[in-house]
Amino acid sequence: MNQTQYAASSPSLSVHELSQYQYCPRAGLLAHEALFDEAGEDWPKIRLSYLPKYNLAEIERWISVVTIVLVGVIVATGVALGWVLLATLLAKPGAVGFGWWVFGSAFLASLGVLYLIVMLVRRRREALGTKPREPEFTSEEPVSIHWWELRAAGYQPRSPPKFDDEELLNLHGKPWVVLVRGDHWIPVLRMRGDSETIHTNHILRLAAYRYLIEVNTHYETPYGLVLLPNSLKAKAVPASALGQAELKTVIADFRQLIDSRRAPEPPTRQSLCDKCFFGLPHRYVMNRSETYSEGQPLPPLTVKVAGKYWHSKCGDRFRWHTPPTRKFADLAEPS
Ligand code: SF4
Known part of the structure; x- marks a missing residue:
């Protein structure tokens, strides 16, 4: 059976399922059999609980918006104080209480908004003050790099489409984001939890995204990027560590397990x-x-x-x- 026949007769696998399989074969089967497909992780959208940290244009836009909000709450604080003074002069205790309540709320809100501005200004300063640098690889080991160093070097983040390869490996997936510069598309993963160790399933995911990018776009992926948990620090993994041989072996093993319908053993750890x-x-x-x-x-x-x-x-x-x-x-x- 050649590769194309094999792919056509087998279910499509997502990169997420593959990395779960690498973690634990039981987890791979559970992910494969779940009734949802890999939608990928969306580039963050504007919402109240979100402060931009990866995109300089977004940070600057937020500084403008939050500054307008700050002016609004400062005006509200002043108006409330005026209300309290007037109500005191007119001896209206109910109105005085209401005025103090509005004043307290507006004052607390202005402190909160001020805190947001300080955070955003610090992020903007970090973004603008970072010198460009690119990862230099001397082996297959991941090397440390900072998000803003890559951005300063000209890489732009982009929310990628969902990539599909129905011809050869019958694989699909969508990295969280790709950093694009010229002919280079760098897939980016974000680590969760608190461990900063790059595991084999991170490498496998990057290898799969590299494969999907190169098959679908014909752009090059000289390395992949893993953002460390809750951080703009990252590890760059060179393309030499993201080869197709290991990827194809894992896919073949996983498909064999699916076809066999047997229950794999749980991990010993x-x-x-x-x-x-x-x-x-x-x-x-x-x-x-x-x-x-x-x-x-x-x-x-x-x-x-x-x-x-x-x-x-x-x-x-x-x-x-x-x-x-x-x-x-x-x-x-x-x-
Ligand atoms: S055996 Fe353990 S690691 Fe594997 S899927 Fe079950 S709970 Fe997860």
């Missing part, structure tokens, strides 16, 4: 289950399933802990009562 989304305890709700296999809902496999019934997606799918996660153990220990 409990720490993997501890950090795994599929091992999280969920409260049992009667007649409701949250786990699907081959399009069919699976009955939850419950366990009684501290007087309540719980289940997990991994437990439901692989029929073991509780994956040995710390979170299940914590339920039994009242805090």
Whole structure:
């Protein structure tokens, strides 16, 4: 069977499923059988809880908007103070109380808005004050780089389309963002949690995105980027570490597992289950399933802990009562 025939006769895999498989084969199957597809992670949209930090134009726009808001709340504070003075002169205690309430609220709001401006100005200063630098690789090891160093070197962030490759590997996926400069498209991942260690599943994801970018756009990916958790610091992984051989082997192994319909063994390291989304305890709700296999809902496999019934997606799918996660153990220990 050649590669094209193999791809055509096999289900399309997402990069997310592949990296879950690399993490734990059970997690790969659960991700593959879930009833949602990889939508990718969107470039942040403007919302109240979001302050821009990756895009200088956005930071500057926010500084303008927040400055106007600050002027508004300062005016409101002054008006409220005038109201209090007037109401005091007119001996209207109810109006005085209301005036103080408005004054206090507006004063607190102005402090909050001032804090936002300080944060944004610091981000703007960091963005403008960083010198351009590009990663220099002497081996396949990741090297440290800062987001603003790359931006200063001329890379522009862009929200990429969802890439598809139905011809050869039958793979699809969408990196969080790509940094674009000339013929270079750099896929960017963001790490979650608090560990700054680059694991094999990060490398695999970058290799898959590199493959998808080069097949779909014909641009080059000389390296991939992993942003460290809650940080603008990053690790650049050279293209030499993002080869296709390992990617193809993992895809072939994963497809073989899917076709075999066998249940793989859980990992021997409990720490993997501890950090795994599929091992999280969920409260049992009667007649409701949250786990699907081959399009069919699976009955939850419950366990009684501290007087309540719980289940997990991994437990439901692989029929073991509780994956040995710390979170299940914590339920039994009242805090
Ligand atoms: S809970 Fe453990 S066995 Fe289950 S998918 Fe996660 S890592 Fe794998």
